[in-house]
Amino acid sequence: MKRKLISLLRIIRSGGNNFIRNAWLSIAATAVMMVALTIILSAVVLNVTARNAVKELSKKIKVTVYLKDDVSEPRRTIIMSRLKAEQGVDDVAYVDRREAERRFKTNVSDGDKVFIEQALALTGNTTLPESLEVSLTDLSKSGAVVKVAKEDGYKDAVDDVSVGKNDVAKETIERATSAQKYIVRGSIFAAVLFAAVSVLIIFNTIRMAIFTRGEEIRIMKLIGATPNYIRGPFLVESCMYGIIAGILANVSVYTAILSLGPKLQNQAEFAQSYNFFTSTGMMFLLLFASVFLGIIVGIVSSLLAMHKHLKLKHW
């Protein structure tokens, strides 16, 4: 047991020496892997941020169900329950005449007020109607909500249904959703490309190290070194690429998050994502994930190189 531990420590030390001995190749391999991991991490961050932003913006788009005059409370409760049961609905709020009037006074400009008041007078109404405001978690479900509200069974209570208060917000959501799709596709493509490049570079680095140490490896075989003792340093070396690249990728992504975050934190669309990524647990999780991914890429590359060039099967 003691001898195995000593051998393990020697393997780790030898791997470290290889890393330093091939400094330029090691730096190149680590840098490319760092770029690949940074892209992957950025993709995760952008994807989550875009998703949260879309979700947050979706809440601003509400389906308003205008009720007829004198709808009883039990009847209103039935409609609210039915709307709440619909998929993609976040909340259903009742807006009475007084609240509608308050909002009207707060939100509408004086010119518009005169126009709307005149319109109301022409239709014979003196006050704004009661309504149900349906908040959505998924914008694409608005059509389904409208359909429910316009069902024949609710004709006695529902006067009209309107989707969206703000066309600009709706357009922003559509753009964000579309951007999110491009972010996912683009980052998958870039991550695969850079991961392949880093596999090739690490493969080549390990291949060079095997050639450089060819005589040493042959001597090791002849004097009784086990295959694992010979392979070990190459695996350690490639793991070091992964660990260093993973840490650097994390540092670069978090530098971006922490420098941009405070500027965007006041906007509700980004605040949630910022808080999510800057929680201690998530920081450690992303660090662990990127280091783990780096180690996997490193190990796979060096195993491929050793399988092709080390020839340990033929003693």
Next chain:
Amino acid sequence: MILLDRVSKSYNKKGIALERISLHVEPKEFVIIVGTSGAGKSTLLKLLTREEKPTSGKIIVGGIDYERLKDKDIPYLRRKIGVVFQDFKLLPGKTVFENVAFALEIVGLSNKEIRHTVPKVLDLVGLKGKADNYPGELSGGERQRVAIARAVVRQPKILIADEPTGNLDPKHAWDVIRVLEKINHYGTTVLLTTHNQEIVNKLKRRVITITDGHIVSDKSGGSYK
């Protein structure tokens, strides 16, 4: 200690390297294998170190039957056999001490054990005071003695020396042979291949002559012409 029973080795298309060789070497023997280049001496040694597999026949070394030997056990077999090569096979970037220590590092000996063992072996091969030199700073004879020190530092039962004097002048060649004799004196079985007639004739040990893959003579106190 070493038993070969009707061992043959042939390489595809290149012909037969060894044909039905039978050989028995007792423990603590000093055996010299002679023959012209390409006679099959090195192939024989490679079979013993399991660098090559025989095409047919049986090999038993130190009680280990090579037929039953699995690939994963080969390193452990090689730890029981010391090997010295004509071209030394030393690592130029390591000192004499480190080259010898290398054989102990791979078996997991602690640094303390290594520091204790290596100087003793360097003393045995007459390299006391050269521990910190690099191979490039040594003469051919000294380099070969470093290689011998590395081969015997784990106290193997068998030492295989494949033309260890091939690259050396007569004086250094005899220095190496004296070291091999000393090691044999301490109880290690030595198998030596050489072309050097003078060494063979003066040593007066068992001499096996191989010609075209066959053993043509096997005599104690033999000579080489």
